[in-house]
Amino acid sequence: MPGARYSSLHDVELAAHAVAGDRRAFGELVRRHGAGVRALLRRMGAGAEADDVAQDAFLAAFERIAEFRGEGTFAGWVKRIAARQYLRRLQRQRRLKALAVEADEADPPPAGDADGRIDLDESLKGLGQGERLCVSLCFGAGFSHAEAAEALNLPLGTVKSHVKRGLEKLRARLAPSDGAAAQGNDAHG
Amino acid sequence: MAELDFERRLERLFAEAPAMADEDAFARRVERRLERGWTARRLVIGAAGGVGGVIGASQLFMSGFAERMEVASQGSAKVLTAGLREVAPHADWLTVLTSGGAVVWTASVLAVVALGFAVARALEEI
Numbered sequence: 001m002p003g004a005r006y007s008s009l010h011d012v013e014l015a016a017h018a019v020a021g022d023r024r025a026f027g028e029l030v031r032r033h034g035a036g037v038r039a040l041l042r043r044m045g046a047g048a049e050a051d052d053v054a055q056d057a058f059l060a061a062f063e064r065i066a067e068f069r070g071e072g073t074f075a076g077w078v079k080r081i082a083a084r085q086y087l088r089r090l091q092r093q094r095r096l097k098a099l100a101v102e103a104d105e106a107d108p109p110p111a112g113d114a115d116g117r118i119d120l121d122e123s124l125k126g127l128g129q130g131e132r133l134c135v136s137l138c139f140g141a142g143f144s145h146a147e148a149a150e151a152l153n154l155p156l157g158t159v160k161s162h163v164k165r166g167l168e169k170l171r172a173r174l175a176p177s178d179g180a181a182a183q184g185n186d187a188h189g
Numbered sequence: 190m191a192e193l194d195f196e197r198r199l200e201r202l203f204a205e206a207p208a209m210a211d212e213d214a215f216a217r218r219v220e221r222r223l224e225r226g227w228t229a230r231r232l233v234i235g236a237a238g239g240v241g242g243v244i245g246a247s248q249l250f251m252s253g254f255a256e257r258m259e260v261a262s263q264g265s266a267k268v269l270t271a272g273l274r275e276v277a278p279h280a281d282w283l284t285v286l287t288s289g290g291a292v293v294w295t296a297s298v299l300a301v302v303a304l305g306f307a308v309a310r311a312l313e314e315i
Contacts (some may be wrong), residue, residue, distance in 0.1 A: 034219070035209045039206050057218055
């Protein structure tokens, strides 16, 4: 069974097969990392378009698979491609709002659990577009601040401001980590 | 320190991919699109090769290339024959083969076919 043959291979080995034109090997990479790429795009705000952009990103990745040399992870490499594809789509459709504005308009914070804490996906919805894109690019797609500035066509200082504000909002809204939650339970117990 | 911890935690959260029910269906859609792309590419390369071959062949025939090639091949055959005679003066079959120019023609056609395959393969790689 070809699927079983591929499932035991490392990403780098699968990529080497894909370089030789083996589309099934590449399909296994899509199976492994499709959810991660789609999740990143949703977190960037792609919504219903996320799957289309993810498909385009994987096709672009297959075309450029020879460029992947296994220096970083395949997931990281394809996420960067997907993030750039989504930004290009936003720019083409002129849907990037004025990200340079100081105060980024955001949705009202979503309702959380009893303590008002929520998960990452819900927390990101409370950020403005600029904050959300900058935080997702830097923490989800592995962009440096400078790379994010270039990709978004924004001054570096603006990107840093968006990241800083975004992190502050996320810190306030995110549910505590497992360790912190456990400590909290111990304290109450 | 707390900021750094939070940033690391955020990176971990981003790296966690939620399980999606249609993961396999998504992968199959990508595979289908890849397959369609390759089929289309092969058809385009094949069609371009066919059209190019027809145009090239018609140009060759219309330009009197065949007559010129026949004269040139006869000259080449004479040179080849002379060379082979020096190497093997008693091997008459070599002389018979080369004197008509058929070998030179055949070799030329095979070379063109091989070149065609090489170009098609290179285009596929690109």
